[in-house]
Amino acid sequence: MNKLVSLISGIVFGIGLVISEMINPEKVLGFLDLFGNWDPSLAFVMIGALIVSSPLFHIIKKKEKPIFAENFNYSNNKSINNKLILGSAIFGAGWGLIGLCPGPAISSIALLDIHSITFVIAMFVGFYLVKLINFDN
Amino acid sequence: MNIVNFTPVTATLGGILIGLAVGVLFNGRLVGISGIAANALTEKNNRFDNILFLLGLVIGPILYSLFTKNEINITISNSFILLIFAGLLVGIGTRISGGCTSGHGISGCGRFSLRSIVATITFMIVGILTVLIKNFL
Numbered sequence: 001m002n003k004l005v006s007l008i009s010g011i012v013f014g015i016g017l018v019i020s021e022m023i024n025p026e027k028v029l030g031f032l033d034l035f036g037n038w039d040p041s042l043a044f045v046m047i048g049a050l051i052v053s054s055p056l057f058h059i060i061k062k063k064e065k066p067i068f069a070e071n072f073n074y075s076n077n078k079s080i081n082n083k084l085i086l087g088s089a090i091f092g093a094g095w096g097l098i099g100l101c102p103g104p105a106i107s108s109i110a111l112l113d114i115h116s117i118t119f120v121i122a123m124f125v126g127f128y129l130v131k132l133i134n135f136d137n
Numbered sequence: 138m139n140i141v142n143f144t145p146v147t148a149t150l151g152g153i154l155i156g157l158a159v160g161v162l163f164n165g166r167l168v169g170i171s172g173i174a175a176n177a178l179t180e181k182n183n184r185f186d187n188i189l190f191l192l193g194l195v196i197g198p199i200l201y202s203l204f205t206k207n208e209i210n211i212t213i214s215n216s217f218i219l220l221i222f223a224g225l226l227v228g229i230g231t232r233i234s235g236g237c238t239s240g241h242g243i244s245g246c247g248r249f250s251l252r253s254i255v256a257t258i259t260f261m262i263v264g265i266l267t268v269l270i271k272n273f274l
Contacts, residue, residue: 003189005161010190013158013170013239014197020151021144023198024211030142032261032268037141041148046242048152049159054247056160061248077235080255087234088241092260094226096267098215101238102170102231105224106191108211110198115213119224126228127175136175136232 014107020045023107025099025116032096083135159243162190169240170194171231230260 017023022045030039095101100108100119108116130136162168177187198209213220231237234256236245241260245253 002186006186006189007193007196009158009162010193011197011200012154012161012193013190014194015201016151016154016158016197017194018151018198018201018209019154020148022151023209026212027142029268032264033272034265035138035269036272037139039142039144040140041142041144044145044148045152045155046246048149049156049243050152050247052153052156053160053243054156054249056156057244057247060160078250078252080252084234084252084256085259087230087232088256088259089230089263090226091230091234091237092263093267094223094230095238095260096264096271097219097223097226098213100213100223101227102174103194103237103239105227106170106174107194107198110195111209111211113211113213115215115217115220116211118217118220119213119227122221122224123228124174124178126225126230127171127178127232128228129225130229130232131175131179136235 013103014110016049017104017107020048023104023111025104027099028095028101028104029099032099155239155243156247159239159247168244169236171228171237172235172240175228175232234260 020041021027022042027039028042030037031042033039091101098119100116102123105116105120105123109120159168173187173190176182177184177191180187201207202209215223227237231240234241236242236253236256238257238260241253241256246257
């Protein structure tokens with residue numbers, strides 16, 4: 001059941017990225033170009049997602065045990081520290097350079113575009129490097 | 138600021154799908170693409186579930202194309218050096234801060250986690266500044 005839920009969640013997420021056009025880095029860069037030619041669409045993607053996910057989170061959290069798993073498994077980390085700011089800033093810089101973040105980057109592998117595949121490989125190297133020096137959360 | 142290419146309806150629709158995917162997967166499991174992708178690479182726990190989710194992300198756009206007969210277009214014209222550099226930044230940054238646009242932006246903000254709200258504001262500001270600087274160069 002858990003496996004099927006994981007696969008279907010991924011598929012639905014991927015289709016959401018296509019319909020909202022967030023799979024296209026140009027669309028994301030349009031949002032980040034706040035002081036130029038601004039495309040507010042990404043804000044509406046976030047609002048659409050939060051309208052659905054936020055009530056779901058709060059309903060599910062009240063249960064003793066989740067439906068599809070044995071126990072809850074999410075971060076209880078509440079600390080706002082230098083690592084959070086530094087990491088977010090590094091991510092923001094990479095995001096602004098190309099317009100790809102992890103979700104759309106991985107989804108766009110489907111289009112067999114050598115540019116996004118190059119980006120994804122570098123991103124996984126980045127994941128690995130942080131793990132290697134034990135600097136992750 | 139000029140508003141261009143704004144697609145509020147498809148953005149909200151796509152966002153709702155993303156919210157559903159995140160909300161369902163939250164049912165006991167860690168949510169956030171950078172976390173899922175990094176764990177698929179480096180952790181044995183839940184590895185198969187994580188890989189299935191990532192596979193779903195790639196299958197989503199393919200299913201969308203098959204059923205709607207719509208072509209998905211993305212435009213990336215950056216040099217490979219820049220793609221590798223930005224991919225590394227995204228991989229490293231998201232692991233140091235423990236989340237990306239989905240993990241902090243949708244899951245974290247949806248749970249009203251202050252840590253995630255701070256992260257989201259940080260990567261948004263740096264992303265916007267990066268595009269601003271890029272446009273000047």
